[in-house]
Amino acid sequence: MVYAVRSFPLSSEQAKFLIYAQDKETQEKWQVAVKLSLKPTLTEESVKGSQEIEEIVFPRQFTKHNGYLRRQKRDWVIPPINLPENSRGPFPQELVRIRSDRDKNLSLRYSVTGPGADQPPTGIFIINPISGQLSVTKPLDRELIARFHLRAHAVDINGNQVENPIDIVINVIDMNDNRPEFLHQVWNGTVPEGSKPGTYVMTVTAIDADDPNALNGMLRYRILSQAPSTPSPNMFTINNETGDIITVAAGLDREKVQQYTLIIQATDMEGNPTYGLSNTATAVITVTDVNDNPPEFTAMTFYGEVPENRVDVIVANLTVTDKDQPHTPAWNTVYRISGGDPTGRFAIHTDPNSNDGLVTVVKPIDFETNRMFVLTVAAENQVPLAKGIQHPPQSTATVSVTVIDVNENPYFVPNPKIIRQEEGLHAGTMLTTFTAQDPDRYMQQNIRYTKLSDPANWLKIDPVNGQITTIAVLDRESPNVKNNIYNATFLASDNGIPPMSGTGTLQIYLLDINDNAPQVLPQEAETCETPDPNSINITALDYDIDPNAGPFAFDLPLSPVTIKRNWTITRLNGDFAQLNLKIKFLEAGIYEVPIIITDSGNPPKSNISILRVKVCQCDSNGDCTDVDRIVGAGLGTGAIIAILLCIIILLILVLMFVVWMKRRDKERQAKQLLIDPEDDVRDNILKYDEEGGGEEDQDYDLSQLQQPDTVEPDAIKPVGIRRLDERPIHAEPQYPVRSAAPHPGDIGDFINEGLKAADNDPTAPPYDSLLVFDYEGSGSTAGSLSSLNSSSSGGEQDYDYLNDWGPRFKKLADMYGGGDD
Numbered sequence: 001m002v003y004a005v006r007s008f009p010l011s012s013e014q015a016k017f018l019i020y021a022q023d024k025e026t027q028e029k030w031q032v033a034v035k036l037s038l039k040p041t042l043t044e045e046s047v048k049g050s051q052e053i054e055e056i057v058f059p060r061q062f063t064k065h066n067g068y069l070r071r072q073k074r075d076w077v078i079p080p081i082n083l084p085e086n087s088r089g090p091f092p093q094e095l096v097r098i099r100s101d102r103d104k105n106l107s108l109r110y111s112v113t114g115p116g117a118d119q120p121p122t123g124i125f126i127i128n129p130i131s132g133q134l135s136v137t138k139p140l141d142r143e144l145i146a147r148f149h150l151r152a153h154a155v156d157i158n159g160n161q162v163e164n165p166i167d168i169v170i171n172v173i174d175m176n177d178n179r180p181e182f183l184h185q186v187w188n189g190t191v192p193e194g195s196k197p198g199t200y201v202m203t204v205t206a207i208d209a210d211d212p213n214a215l216n217g218m219l220r221y222r223i224l225s226q227a228p229s230t231p232s233p234n235m236f237t238i239n240n241e242t243g244d245i246i247t248v249a250a251g252l253d254r255e256k257v258q259q260y261t262l263i264i265q266a267t268d269m270e271g272n273p274t275y276g277l278s279n280t281a282t283a284v285i286t287v288t289d290v291n292d293n294p295p296e297f298t299a300m301t302f303y304g305e306v307p308e309n310r311v312d313v314i315v316a317n318l319t320v321t322d323k324d325q326p327h328t329p330a331w332n333t334v335y336r337i338s339g340g341d342p343t344g345r346f347a348i349h350t351d352p353n354s355n356d357g358l359v360t361v362v363k364p365i366d367f368e369t370n371r372m373f374v375l376t377v378a379a380e381n382q383v384p385l386a387k388g389i390q391h392p393p394q395s396t397a398t399v400s401v402t403v404i405d406v407n408e409n410p411y412f413v414p415n416p417k418i419i420r421q422e423e424g425l426h427a428g429t430m431l432t433t434f435t436a437q438d439p440d441r442y443m444q445q446n447i448r449y450t451k452l453s454d455p456a457n458w459l460k461i462d463p464v465n466g467q468i469t470t471i472a473v474l475d476r477e478s479p480n481v482k483n484n485i486y487n488a489t490f491l492a493s494d495n496g497i498p499p500m501s502g503t504g505t506l507q508i509y510l511l512d513i514n515d516n517a518p519q520v521l522p523q524e525a526e527t528c529e530t531p532d533p534n535s536i537n538i539t540a541l542d543y544d545i546d547p548n549a550g551p552f553a554f555d556l557p558l559s560p561v562t563i564k565r566n567w568t569i570t571r572l573n574g575d576f577a578q579l580n581l582k583i584k585f586l587e588a589g590i591y592e593v594p595i596i597i598t599d600s601g602n603p604p605k606s607n608i609s610i611l612r613v614k615v616c617q618c619d620s621n622g623d624c625t626d627v628d629r630i631v632g633a634g635l636g637t638g639a640i641i642a643i644l645l646c647i648i649i650l651l652i653l654v655l656m657f658v659v660w661m662k663r664r665d666k667e668r669q670a671k672q673l674l675i676d677p678e679d680d681v682r683d684n685i686l687k688y689d690e691e692g693g694g695e696e697d698q699d700y701d702l703s704q705l706q707q708p709d710t711v712e713p714d715a716i717k718p719v720g721i722r723r724l725d726e727r728p729i730h731a732e733p734q735y736p737v738r739s740a741a742p743h744p745g746d747i748g749d750f751i752n753e754g755l756k757a758a759d760n761d762p763t764a765p766p767y768d769s770l771l772v773f774d775y776e777g778s779g780s781t782a783g784s785l786s787s788l789n790s791s792s793s794g795g796e797q798d799y800d801y802l803n804d805w806g807p808r809f810k811k812l813a814d815m816y817g818g819g820d821d
Contacts (some may be wrong), residue, residue, distance in 0.1 A: 002019070002034065005223070010036065010038055011797075014035045014036060014037045014207070015035070015037075015219035016033060016034070016035050016036075017030070017033075017034055017156065018031050018033055018034070019031065019032050019033075019034055023137050032742070035236060043802070051718050053094050053095075053096060053097050053133070054095075054096045054097070054169070055096065055097045055098075055099055055347050056078060056096050056097065056098050056099070056152070056166070057099050057100070057101060058098075058100045058101070058152075058154060058163040058164070058166060058237065060168070060224070060585070060742075062493065069419075071348050076167075076479045078166060078167065078168065080168075080169035080170065080171050081095055081096060081168065081169070081170045081171070082170075082171045082173050083095065083136065083140060083170055083171070083172055083173060083177050084140075084173040084175060085139065085140045085141055085142040085143075085173060085174065085177070086139050086140070086141070086175050087136075087139050087140070087178055089137070089139070089279050091136065091137055091138055091139075092126060092135035092136060092137045093134075093135055093136050094133055094135045095125075095133065095134045095135060095136055095170070096134050096168075096261070097132050097133050097134070098110055098127065098132040098134060098152045098154075098166075098168075099132050099241055100132075100154045100162060100163050102162055102163070106156050106162065107156065107157050107253055108154050108155065108162055109129045109130070109152055109154070109156070109157065110127055110129050110130070110131075110132040110152065110153065110376070111127060111129060111153045111155075112125060112126075112127045112134065112150045112151065112152050112153070112168070112335035113150065113151050113153065113165075114146060114148070114149055115145075115149070116145070116148040116150065116170075117150055119719050121145075123137060124136060124137060124138065124140070124148070125137070125148065125150060125170070127152070131820065132152075132154075134152075134168070136257050140172045141172070142172040142173070142174045142175070142210075142211065143178065143209045143210070145172065146171070146172050146174075146211075147169065147170065147171055148170040148172075149167065149168075149169055149170075150167070150168045150169075150170065151165040151167055151168070152165060152166050152168055153165050153787055154194040158383070168179040169653055173209035174210050174214050174216050174217075175210075175216065176210055176215075176216040176268065176269060176275070176276075176277060177210070177336075178208055178209040178210045178216075178268075178277070179205065179208070179268070179277040179278065179279050180206040180208045180219050180247070180266040180267065180268055180277065180278065180279045181206060181207055181208070181209075181279060182204065182205070182206045182264075182266065182279060182280075182281035183205050183206070183207065184204075184281065185280045185281055185282065186281070186283075186284060187204050187281060187282065187283045187284065188201060188202075188283075188284050188286070188337040189201050189202030189245065189283065189284070189285045189286070190202075190285070190286045190287075190288050190291060191247065191252060191285055191286075191287060191288065192252075192287070192288050192289075192290050193252045193253055193254040193287045193288065193289060193290055193292065194252060194290060194292060194386065195247050195252055196247070196250065197246075197247050197249060197250055198246055198247065198248075199245060199246060199247045200244065200245075200246050201236065201245045201247060201285055202244075202245050202283065202285070203222065203242065203243050203244050203245070204238070204243045204245065204264050204281060204283055204576055205243055206219055206221070206243070206266035206279065206281070208268050208463070210268065215268070215270055215272075216268055216269065217268060218269070218270045219241075219266050219267065219268055219271075220240045220241065220266070220267050220268075220270055220271025221238050221239070221240050221241070221243045221264060221265070221266050222238060222240060222264075222265050222267075222271070223236065223237065223238050223262050223263070223264060223265075224263040224264070224280065225262070225263045225266050225670045226261070226262055227260070227261045228257055228260070229255075229618070230256070230257060231249075231251040231253075231256075232249045232251065234248060234249060234656065235247060235249045235251070235252070235260065236248060236260070236262060236285070238264065240271065243264075243266075245262070245283060245285070252287050253287075254287045254288065254290075254324075254325065255293070255323045255324075257287060258286065258287055258289065259284060259285065259286050260284075260285040260287070261282060261283070261284055261285075262282070262283040262284075262285065263280055263281075263282060263283075264281050264282070264648065265278050265280050265282050266278065266279055266280075266281075271422075287330075289324050289325035289328060289330055290324075290330060290386045291324060291329070291381050291383050291384065291385050291386050291389075292324070292330075292385065292386050292389050293322055293323040293330075293391070294322070294380065294381065294385060294391050294392060294393055294394060294395060295320040295322045295333045295379045295380065295381060295394075296319070296321050296322070296379075296395045296396055296701075297309060297318065297319070297320050297357075297379060297395050297396070297397040298319045298320065298321060298802055299319075299397065300397055300398065300401070301397065301398045301400060302316045302317075302318055302359075302397060302398070302399045303316065303399075303400050303402075304316030304359060304399065304400070304401050304402070305401065305402040305403070305404055306361050306362070306365065306401060306402075306403060306404065307403075307404045307406045308365050308366055308367040308403050308404065308405060308406055308408070309364045309365070309366070309406070310361060310364070310365075311361050311362060311364055312360060312361065312362070313360065313361050313363060313723060314358050314359065314360055315346070315359045315360065315399075315401050316358060316359040316399050316401065317356050317357070317358060317359075317528060318335060318348070318357030318358075318359065318377065318379070318397065318399070319354075319357075320333055320355065320356070320357070320379050320395065321499075322355065322381070324381075326355075327352075329381065329382040329383040330351075330381055330382075330383055331355065331381070332350070332355065332381065332382045333350055333379050333380070333381060333382075334350065334353050334379070334380055334381070334382055335348035335349075335350060335378070335379050336348065336377065337375055337376070337377055338376045338377065338378050338396070339375070339376035340373055340374050340375040340376050340398075340399075341373065343363065344362070344363065345361060345362060345363040345364075345365055345373075346359055346360065346361060346362065346373070346375060346401070347359075347360050347362045348360070348377060356375070357379065359375070359377075359399055359401070365403050366439075367403045367404070367405040367406070367442075368405075368439060368440070368441050368442070370403060370404050371402070372400065372401065372402050372403060373399075373400075373401040373403070374398060374401075375398065375399040375400075375401065376396060376397075376398055376399075377396065377397055377398070377399055378394045378395070379394060379395050379396075379397075380393055380394035380395075380398045380773070388717070390492075396556055403584070405440070405442060405443075407440060407443065407445075407494065407497065407498065407499075407500050408438075408439045408440055408500060408757075409439075409500045409501060409502040410436040410437060410438050410439075410447050410492040410493070410494055410500065410501065410502040411436055411437060411492075411504075412434065412435070412437075412438065412490075412492065412502065412503070412504025412505075413435075413436070414435055415504045415505060416487075416504070416505035416507050417432070417434055417505070417507065418507045418509060419431060419432050419507070419508055420508075420509045420511060421474065421508055421509070421510060421511065422474075422510070422511040422513055423473075423474045423475055423476040423477075423510045423511065423512065423515070424473060424474065424475070424512055424513050424515055425470055425473065425474050426470070426473060427470050427471050427472055427473065428469060428470065428471075429469065429470045430467055430469050431459070431468045431469065431470060431508070431521070432467075432506070433465065433466050433467050434449075434461065434466050434468055434490060434504060435447075435449075435465070435466040435492075436449070436466070436492035436502055436504060438494055440496065440629060443496060445495055445496050446494065446495050447492050447493065447494050447752065448463045448464065448492070448493055448495075449461045449462065449463050449464075449466045449490055449491065449492055450463065450490065450491045450493070451488070451489075451490055451491075452489040452490055452491040452503060453487075453488060453489035454488045454489075455480040455486075455487075455488075456472070456475075456478055456480040456486070456650060457471070457816070458470055458471060458472045458473075458474055458486070458488075459471065459488050459506075461490055466490075466492075468490075468506065474486070474508070474510060475510075475515075476510040476511075476512050476513075477515075477516060477543040477544070481510060484509055484510050484511075484512075485507050485508065485509055485510070486507070486508045487505055487506070487507055488505070488506045489503055489504070489505050489506075490503065490504050490505075491503055492504065492508065504619070512548055513544075513545050514544055514548035514550065514599065514601025514602065514603070514604070514605050515544070515605075516542060516543040516544045516548075517542075517597075517599070517605045517606060517607030518540040518541060518542040518549070518597040518598070518599050518603070518607055518609075519540065519541045519542075519551055519597070519607060519609045520538055520539075520540060520541075520597060520609035520610075520611050521538065521539050521540060521541040521597050522611075523609075523610070523611060523612060524611070524612045524613075524614070525538070525579075525611060525612070525613050525614070526613065526614035526616060526624060527581065527613060527614075527615055527616075528615070528616065528617070528618035528622060528624075529585055529586055529587065529588055529615055529616070529617055529618070530581065530584060530585055530586075530618075531580055531581040531582075531583075531584065534618075534622045535578050535579065535580040536578065536579040536580070536611075536613065537572075537576060537577075537578055537579075537609065538543075538576070538577055538578070538579055538595070539552075539575050539577070540552040540554075540575065540597045540599075542599050544599070544601065545661050547597060547600060547601065547602070547628070547784070548600070548602075548605075549599055549600065549601075550574050550575045550599065550600060551573070551574025551575065551600055552574065552575060552577075552597050552598065552599055552600070552810045553571070553576035553596075553597070553598040554569075554571050554597055555569065555595070555596040555597065555598075556569055556593075556594070556596065557594050557596055557608060563593060563594060564582075565582065565583070566581065566582055566583055566586060566591075567579060567580070567581065567582055568580050568582040569595065571769055579593065579595075579611070579613075587615070588615050588616050588617055589614075590612060590613070590614050590615075590617055591612070591613045591614075591615060592610050592612055592613075593610070593611045593612075593613050594608050594609070594610055594611075595608070595609050595610075595611055596608050597609055603681070614793050617721050653725035664796070681682035697716060748801075748805065752805060754808075755808065782787045799812075799813065799816035800813070802816065
């Protein structure tokens with residue numbers, strides 16, 4: 001606000017001066033020129049005319065109809081009132097005067113209603129109720145309310161409506177009081193590198209709160225600056241009306257400039273730099289990558305080596321350079337082998353972090369076959385190159401791979417090796433030669449052979465030439481033979497560094513010979529005492545196979561003669577026969593019937609097999625009825641073994657119990673050597689006697705108590721376990737003997753001498769044991785000890801000498817030697 005601080009003359013010429021403004025924080029400065037000129041001189045007519053207020057009259061027209069006055073209806077349009085916003089007053093500012101032509105005859109009252117008057121926002125417009133003068137009370141803001149719609153009313157003093165309400169429209173005229181505002185202060189956009197001129201990039205938008213249909217709200221855009229300014233300071237342009245940003249120059253290269261920053265200005269008044277208001281925003285344009293750079297190997301030849309027979313080993317690391325943006329399809333490299341690997345022993349995987357190519361072995365390589373590979377590899381991106389790029393789409397290089405010879409395992413040929421031999425070969429028979437080959441042709445190595453697995457321990461192998469010889473008889477019926485085949489495994493080891501070994505399996509198909517005699521099956525049976533109603537069906541068990549097994553021949557031996565007399569056997573077919581009683585009755589019991597069985601081998605083999613037959617009494621159905629008697633006649637082998645085991649377990653338990661009892665007795669005797677549990681005063685209550693009714697009613701020999709020495713000495717006691725509180729058998733010391741009629745004053749001397757004697761006696765019992773000095777007897781001349789505390793003994797007696805008797809009399813000294821205390 002510029003105002004005059006004093007009166008001064010102003011000439012007819014314009015006065016000019018500058019106003020400066022400075023930002024305190026950024027120190028940025030601005031300036032503006034101000035021109036002052038004289039207002040034109042106003043005449044009375046112009047002043048009078050300017051003070052005249054427009055008058056709005058209620059429309060009224062009367063016609064005469066049937067003798068009455070009647071208002072004629074007609075259209076009456078009151079032009080709106082235009083009021084500029086942000087007026088400086090003074091307020092209230094008169095706008096119009098509302099008048100009715102009936103105010104000449106009547107006293108009228110005027111009022112206005114509507115938003116801005118009696119409705120929110122209230123109080124903006126007021127009217128003089130008498131003169132009808134309509135005024136505004138404060139500045140208006142078009143951006144808040146652009147138009148007010150009021151209604152004017154005229155009533156008489158009684159409140160009766162005199163005129164129909166009229167509508168008054170007040171338009172707020174816009175002023176350029178708002179700057180343009182961008183929707184975002186920072187705008188982000190992208191454009192691919194290498195884009196042609198005219199490529200759309202992005203759109204920036206600003207808004208102005210002023211009237212968009214007037215110059216105050218018409219915006220224009222322009223670019224103030226571009227950073228960086230390479231390769232051209234005008235790489236972009238903007239549509240001044242729409243805000244669209246497009247490219248105007250070629251040469252966008254992400255590898256050189258990855259981002260551009262534009263300062264965009266929006267100005268109203270159609271971009272008038274003098275009268276328009278402006279604002280700025282920032283547009284950040286990121287140049288996106290396209291695949292305009294193919295990968296290029298860093299070397300023409302790469303080298304690597306791999307041990308033979310190794311897979312999943314990285315042989316070489318191929319490195320490339322790519323100027324495109326890392327970790328994008330335009331940067332990621334795909335490798336392929338274009339030559340030098342017809343058998344597909346190599347593959348190339350891409351490291352996703354470094355983009356390197358890892359040449360890996362996927363199939364074993366034999367040094368003796370191929371000592372070196374020369375691979376041709378190519379590298380290209382995941383996506384094809386952009387159009388118009390002059391570089392080749394891929395790069396090529398060679399990879400030289402050297403194969404390292406390593407010591408390989410010897411291998412047996414063939415493996416497994418199958419031979420056919422008859423069983424029963426004697427020890428020392430040479431079966432075959434089982435040798436291994438060393439694949440390392442360029443290493444001078446020796447192979448030695450050892451036996452690795454021989455379940456039956458039938459074979460041995462020569463460690464030098466691999467000859468296999470038997471060391472036991474081959475038996476086809478051995479449990480180690482499965483399906484007539486015996487498997488043995490041998491180990492071949494070389495002397496390389498490190499030594500290697502290989503295994504081979506020898507399979508011996510054993511041909512059967514007739515070396516097993518048939519046996520009867522089952523070995524136990526039962527039948528009735530009479531031939532009817534049942535018989536015994538038997539067969540033969542032969543561990544050999546055809547043709548050395550069935551059909552079998554069954555017969556009974558000639559001796560003993562009771563066999564053929566009591567039994568008969570009938571051959572049912574080649575494998576089964578039937579045994580029946582030959583006599584009409586055979587006493588119940590268990591019988592062993594020998595049966596001669598002959599197989600069909602060449603030569604045939606025979607055997608006498610024993611069949612245990614239980615003959616029993618049977619019912620009509622042929623079932624045994626005297627099972628208990630037959631069972632008592634004999635026990636099976638399993639039952640006998642079970643009984644023996646039970647007896648052995650029982651004997652062991654009894655022996656363990658006896659040992660435990662003996663140990664317990666020994667421990668108890670060892671404890672009794674120290675203390676008899678019945679005499680142990682620590683854990684037992686020793687009951688000596690009961691007092692009874694007193695000494696007068698008891699007939700005791702008290703002389704034994706007066707003369708302790710007359711008691712039976714310890715030496716004549718029987719030897720046994722002694723109590724801990726008894727005196728041991730030693731020469732007893734001489735304790736003082738109290739006189740028959742002692743003086744009461746010598747009690748202390750007597751006790752003191754007895755204590756000294758006890759202290760010097762090594763055989764004396766512990767201090768807490770009972771010490772017997774003497775017994776006073778019933779007629780003792782000594783007075784009672786109770787008189788020590790009586791008044792007859794003299795209250796002034798001095799007992800301080802008790803302190804001289806030692807610690808044992810300390811309590812008495814405290815009780816009687818303390819004086820008045």
